[in-house]
Amino acid sequence: MEPLSRRNILKAGTIGALGAAVPARTWTWSPQGSVAGQGVGADPRWVWDPEADALVADLIERGDVPQVNALLRTWKKNGQALPDGLPADLRDFMEYARRLPSWADQEQLATAVRFNEKRGLYLGVLYGLASGMMSTVIPKEALAVYYSQGGADMKDRISKTAKLGYDIGSVNAYQPDGEMIVTAVKTRLVHAAVRHLLPQSPHWTPVAEEDIPISQADIMVTWHSLPTTVMRKLTDWKVPIPADESQAFLHSWQVGAHLLGVKDEYIPNSWAQANSQAEQVLDPVLRATPEGVKLADILLHLGAAIDAGILTKPILGAFTRFMLGDEIAGWLRIPREPVWDPLLRTAWGPFVAVREGLLPFPLAPKAYWLFDEFLRKFALLYLSQARPISIEIPVTNRPE
Ligand code: HEM
Known part of the structure; x- marks a missing residue:
């Protein structure tokens, strides 16, 4: 059977019957368990990042990216003004995308720093090996990484991904002198570029089960390979973690998901919700490619x-x-x-x-x-x- 993809579904004209046709893959997680507490309930497998995607596709087509990259190399700290000379549409988007969500809680973010300091030794091996190796058995992520530009130089790619793990755990992560907001907003732009570029790869169409990669659902799958998997392992290992630190660690990743462009209605509001979402969307998709x-x-x-x-x-x-x-x-x-x-x-x-x-x-x-x-x-x-x-x-x- 041909793999399920939006392309096939559209071809077959069965999109309305999607839920009935493939119940195992239907998104059933309720937005009531999200940080938004409600939502329209659109299936995030068909939601990407409309605000960033059209803009970045246009930047690529206009040939603006090399100049934008050169300018953005100087943009490093959360509190730093955007460099002069950026195209106006990109500047407007980035000013909007860099804002913390209204529900970001500075006290919890400070507690997360304490957690990261205390648990730094375990976190290195957990992000690096548990999350990192798990990403290779998340088929859609493995394919996207392999066939995108970064797939050809994994060492460089790992450095960039490790930067996010480092920035989110660093003392000033979300403070004006920290770097996590910058890293997340840049990553959001990179993901938007990948959505435009990968479908043009001759390798992509034969292997991919989709036209456009990195849906909101995919981002949450990968998200669960990070904080949810880390917390599962720390719990398995019986590492004692005070409740406020565990909650704060979750919070720092909730804010991270928001800054990566995930809609609040898909971001779990508790570990119980995170675990239930992971059971639905992460555990069943793991497979070798x-x-x-x-x-x-x-x-x-x-x-x-x-x-x-x-x-x-x-x-x-x-x-x-x-x-x-x-x-x-x-x-x-x-x-x-x-x-x-x-x-x-x-x-x-x-x-x-x-x-x-x-x-x-x-x-x-x-x-x-x-x-x-x-x-x-x-x-x-x-x-x-x-x-x-x-x-x-x-x-x-x-x-x-
Ligand atoms: C790029 C993190 C989800 C595929 C990046 C980068 C970071 C990152 C930091 C920039 C590094 C670089 O340029 O290589 C994350 C995080 C995610 C997430 C924290 C979720 C919480 C995903 C998902 C996919 C994906 C779900 C695919 C299904 C890619 C690809 C690149 C990229 C293909 C670009 C590689 C390149 O060509 O350089 N991501 N990512 N990411 N990510 Fe993600």
Whole structure:
């Protein structure tokens, strides 16, 4: 059967029957559980970013992007004025897009900083490996990343993505001297460019199940691979997290989703809602693709290129298996590791308990040292990737 796509549906003239035809994929999550508390309930698989998409498509067609990128390289801090010389339509949009939502709560954002500081070591490995590797088994994301310009240089792409993880967790994330608003607004522009460019790629049409990538639903799927997955893992690992810090971490990501252009009616208002949305939209879509397997392999090799000691492919692979499970590890063709797999299974729990002061003595001192070293090295690697780097609007797809 031909894969389901808007194109096929339109061709077949069955869009009205979509819900009935493919109940498993229908969006049923209620906007009452969102930060907006209500909504028109439009299925976000068919909602993109109308405000940004037409504008950025036009910038690309007008040939304005190189000049815009050059100007935006100087726009770094949330509180900084936009550079002079931007096209007026882009400037107007960015002034609008950079505003925090009315429901942004400064106190919670400050608490999120505390959480990020306390949990930075775990967050490095969770964003980098749990979220990063999960993104390779989110088929639509893997395809979009692989066939877009950035897919040809994964190291550079990872640096840019790590920048977002770094900026959202940094002390001044949403303050005037922080950078998260800038990073999110630039990313919103990049996503709009990808929506215009990818459908023009000769590789895209045969593999994609859709005409236009990066719908609002897709963004929420990826969002769940980030904070929802991180919180699920921290909870599995029994890391004690005060309720206000857990809520604040969620809040910082709710604001992040808004700034990426997600409509408030799709952003969950609590962890319970986030988990229920993730069960509907993230868990069932995970699957291997040839493109995702290639991306995962590149990711697993990157550590060793930087630190041949502890961040080797076998250890990163074992960690991935430990966090994402045997099924996903199998899809990604990650080999079993006779030493690391059992060690993680038996010693990670006690390690976390000792680290968190819940157990008095390291039960396995050698493993404890290794794990601690791994966390530190990985956090350093992750942070070093977020070196001063500029997120730029692409003008092409992956080179042939
Ligand atoms: C670009 C983050 C959702 C596909 C980027 C960039 C960031 C980012 C920081 C800029 C880095 C770069 O230029 O390479 C996020 C976050 C998301 C999200 C935080 C959700 C919360 C998605 C989804 C897709 C996607 C759902 C596809 C289905 C892409 C692609 C690029 C990109 C193709 C451009 C790569 C390039 O050509 O350079 N994203 N993204 N993203 N993103 Fe996303």
